Every structure is written in structure tokens, then in C-alpha cells.
Amino acid sequence: MRPLLLAFALLFGCLGPARAETPIRVVVDDWPPFGGEYLPNGGISLDVITTVLERAGYDVTTEILPFARILNGAQSGIYDVVGNLFLQEELQAYLTYSDPFYETEVRFVQQKGHDHVFTDVESLRPYSIAVGEGYLYEERFDSADDLNKVVVTTTIQGVRMVASGRVDLTLDSTDVIDYAIRTDDPGLADQIEYLPTVLTAQRIHMAVRSDFPGRDKLLADFNSVLADMRADGSLDRLLEKHRN
Known part of the structure; x- marks a missing residue:
């Protein structure tokens, strides 16, 4: 994002709900039941991440890709958010983790x-x-x-x-x-x-590439909405859809 556009994004972020100027690119690997082209809403991880981010006011695009391609793309700045992640020290060199949303x-x-x-x-x-x-x-x-x-x-x-x-x-x-x-x-x-x-x-997380503009706000928004969904039962209801 260019500096001038970033300034406008920050200004409007202060005036209203979080809204990314361009859609957040969310990617997960093909790992059923957590991610898959033919799973309901793309699988558990993609469904949770998309639902939480949209409730937080972000536009989202999603893709299901090979894991190696995802990691390369996150390191090179192509993808913004990666799902289906266990907490791994080597990935934290370039990804910043959210709170977990599932345990397996x-x-x-x-x-x-x-x-x-x-x-x-x-x-x-x-x-x-x-x-x-x-x-x-x-x-x-x-x-x-x-x-x-x-x-x-x-x-x-x-x-x-x-x-x-x-x-x-x-x-x-x-x-x-x-x-x-x-x-x-x-x-x-x-x-x-x-x-x-x-x-x-292992707890399952999403993570944001560490050089993403607005990374800290996006993570704070995600964690806040996730906590609200956990408290009001909507996270359990979403997960239950994938158990049937």
C-alpha cells in the first residue's frame, strides 16, 4: 500500500468500523476438514477466519493452495492471512499469530x-x-x-x-x-x-504476515470478534456445522 493511501486508510479507520481498502487475501491449504475446495464454506479454518474478519468489517478473498506455495507467498508479500497453522517457531519469523480457534x-x-x-x-x-x-x-x-x-x-x-x-x-x-x-x-x-x-x-490459528500494513489492528480486531463469538456461542454453532 502506498504511503498516501495508507494515510487515508488510517484516517478512515479512526472514523468508523475497520474496513480494508483492498480485500484481505486469506489462504489455507487443502487439509480436510480444516480446508478444502469441496467442504462447506471451504472447511473449518476458512469458515471461521472469513466469518470473524467479515464481522470485524473487513472485505475478504479466499484461496485454497498447496502449503509450500502459501508459505512462499506469505514471505514474498502475496498473501495476507494464512490459516490452518499450528504454533511453529520457524513460521513466526515472518508470520504473527492470532489467538487459537480450535484444538486437535x-x-x-x-x-x-x-x-x-x-x-x-x-x-x-x-x-x-x-x-x-x-x-x-x-x-x-x-x-x-x-x-x-x-x-x-x-x-x-x-x-x-x-x-x-x-x-x-x-x-x-x-x-x-x-x-x-x-x-x-x-x-x-x-x-x-x-x-x-x-x-x-495442537491449537489451530490464523496468522498475518508480519510486514502487512495494519497487522496489529487486524489481529486485535480478529481476536476481539473471536472472543465475542466464543462468549455468545456463535463459534460453537459454526463449528458444529462442520461436525455433521
Whole structure:
């Protein structure tokens, strides 16, 4: 935004409700049920972020894109708001996080009847583990380069590899794994099972690129409206639509 236009934006921001001069560009990756072209309102994350920002007075455009492209675009200033994010230190170098709007467990999946043991990241060394390309799960696991990680393109691909015995484990949000099995291959439910120990409970956020003009105001507006929706029950009602 040019300096003169920014001055006008700040002036009008003081006189009335928040209204971006140009639409806020919101992007999420294809990660059902949190983001997806064929999901209601683009999935949980896109629905929440869009609803909150519009209630705060912003115009919004949305896209669903590959995760690597999203991160590159956020770093280069193409995209303004990124959704579907766990709190990751490396992303905070160029993204500023909002308050969380959802929480999900990240767990490992094994072939049913096996007795694989997970107590900490070190205990995973004997196993082959299917991981999504570019996916971020939990910082200690993500940085463990000595593990036998087998890269796959989708969560359901990893689950199928576990069910067929091609790898020992895979992992993701339980919301994501349950959705993938339910919609893509229900028969897998009888072939796999979760390990009892949870890797982590991750909160899901949106984040604004750190060099975005008006970043602090946008985040404050988002967090304020999100708190109001949580208090009046409208956030729960919105999330409930995606559970049916």
C-alpha cells in the first residue's frame, strides 16, 4: 500500500468500523476438514477466519493452495492471512499469530493388532513413519532427522501404507485422519488403530504476515470478534456445522 493511501486508510479507520481498502487475501491449504475446495464454506479454518474478519468489517478473498506455495507467498508479500497453522517457531519469523480457534490431537496410527510403543521421539527410531510432504506436526518430531520418515503426499496415503504394512506408523490430527477414513476409505477403520499416547495437542490459528500494513489492528480486531463469538456461542454453532 502506498504511503498516501495508507494515510487515508488510517484516517478512515479512526472514523468508523475497520474496513480494508483492498480485500484481505486469506489462504489455507487443502487439509480436510480444516480446508478444502469441496467442504462447506471451504472447511473449518476458512469458515471461521472469513466469518470473524467479515464481522470485524473487513472485505475478504479466499484461496485454497498447496502449503509450500502459501508459505512462499506469505514471505514474498502475496498473501495476507494464512490459516490452518499450528504454533511453529520457524513460521513466526515472518508470520504473527492470532489467538487459537480450535484444538486437535496429533496421534500416531498403527496397523491393528501391532504393539508399537511411543513414549517420546527417541522411542520412534525403530519404526518407518509416513509423513506428509512439507507437513508440520510437532517441533521435536519435525526436527528429528534421524528418524526413518517416508514422505507421502496425503494423509490417506499414509494411512493406507500403514494398513498394508508398507510402513509402521503415520500421524496427523485425529480430526484429519478420521475425516479421511470416513470420506475416502471407510474400510480402513477396521485395519488401523491409534497408539494410546498423544504426540501433542495442537491449537489451530490464523496468522498475518508480519510486514502487512495494519497487522496489529487486524489481529486485535480478529481476536476481539473471536472472543465475542466464543462468549455468545456463535463459534460453537459454526463449528458444529462442520461436525455433521
